[in-house]
Amino acid sequence: MKRARLIYNPTSGREQIRKNLAYILERLEKAGYETSAHATTGEGSAKEAARKAAENGYELVVAAGGDGTIFEVVNGLAELKDRPKLGLIPAGTTNDFARALHIPRDIEKACDVLCGEHYEPIDIGKVDDRYFINIAAGGTLTELTYEVPSKLKTAVGQLAYYIKGLEKLPQITPRMVRIEYDGKLFEGEIMMFLVSNTNSVGGFEKLAPDASIQDGMFDFIVVKKLSFPEFLHLCTLALRGEHIHHPKVMYVHANRIKVEVQGDMQLNLDGEHGGALPAEFVNLYQHFEMLTPKERKQRR
Numbered sequence: 001m002k003r004a005r006l007i008y009n010p011t012s013g014r015e016q017i018r019k020n021l022a023y024i025l026e027r028l029e030k031a032g033y034e035t036s037a038h039a040t041t042g043e044g045s046a047k048e049a050a051r052k053a054a055e056n057g058y059e060l061v062v063a064a065g066g067d068g069t070i071f072e073v074v075n076g077l078a079e080l081k082d083r084p085k086l087g088l089i090p091a092g093t094t095n096d097f098a099r100a101l102h103i104p105r106d107i108e109k110a111c112d113v114l115c116g117e118h119y120e121p122i123d124i125g126k127v128d129d130r131y132f133i134n135i136a137a138g139g140t141l142t143e144l145t146y147e148v149p150s151k152l153k154t155a156v157g158q159l160a161y162y163i164k165g166l167e168k169l170p171q172i173t174p175r176m177v178r179i180e181y182d183g184k185l186f187e188g189e190i191m192m193f194l195v196s197n198t199n200s201v202g203g204f205e206k207l208a209p210d211a212s213i214q215d216g217m218f219d220f221i222v223v224k225k226l227s228f229p230e231f232l233h234l235c236t237l238a239l240r241g242e243h244i245h246h247p248k249v250m251y252v253h254a255n256r257i258k259v260e261v262q263g264d265m266q267l268n269l270d271g272e273h274g275g276a277l278p279a280e281f282v283n284l285y286q287h288f289e290m291l292t293p294k295e296r297k298q299r300r
């Protein structure tokens, strides 16, 4: 009998998974899985549980929570030679990864996907010995994702990021960088950079409009030095996906990117703090098999 391990964050988003746990387990059982569940307890818990699930021979690991939970699950499994297949029930505040894969927010519909037996290969990003699914980013603004308090997120959801973002904007300062990407070189002052694996970042679905999760390439966006009003204007363009044509924006596809910086620049991996630069990002081509909606391809 095939076995599934549900790894869920009871505190994610509006605590939806905790309230629907029995329903999710029942759906997986009905789909023919012998199922067990692990409730995460804090940082590192989902990662450890995922690794143990793989060691114990589970064929499917389902991450139920926000991007932080799937991030940890992927980090627990990515190093392994025999990796279980992945499923996802989105229950966080932004759910960028689920959005990119068209996995519905509605728990019933997300369970339909889990039980649908439709798998697709997906790329993930590697930076040094860590992995990411959506995005690695550098620059002051990118720090806001982990500065938004959990209580505020539960109360006002997505809005919490924008409140914090407005507070942060005036603090952005440019940094001198040296970037090598697939044999090419960029040197100059930048405000921030984004190494994106999916087309949905921070709730903006048009931030990396061409990103495919199956092509072995990142969408790499560099925002060069800008004035504060120019930066605000760029943010409004980003809502429509028009920022990539801005003269101060570099937008390319690359498989391998190395960023060195003068002074301090912190890294953000899928919304969590990822240490300081320098760093080298590598796209791992089709590293996981993931349960996705059958109609995903047609909708793209």
Ligand SMILES: Nc1ncnc2c1ncn2[C@@H]1O[C@H](COP(=O)(O)OP(=O)(O)OP(=O)(O)O)[C@@H](O)[C@H]1O
Residues within 6 Å of the ligand: 009, 010, 011, 012, 013, 014, 039, 040, 041, 042, 043, 044, 045, 064, 065, 066, 067, 068, 069, 070, 091, 092, 093, 094, 095, 096, 153, 271
């Ligand atoms: N039982 C728990 N109590 C408190 N925090 C937890 C618990 N389990 C996991 N966490 C923390 O929750 C964070 C991950 O949250 P997750 O991404 O699932 O939801 P979210 O924060 O609501 O959504 P999003 O990441 O989309 O904003 C991690 O930092 C993890 O350490």
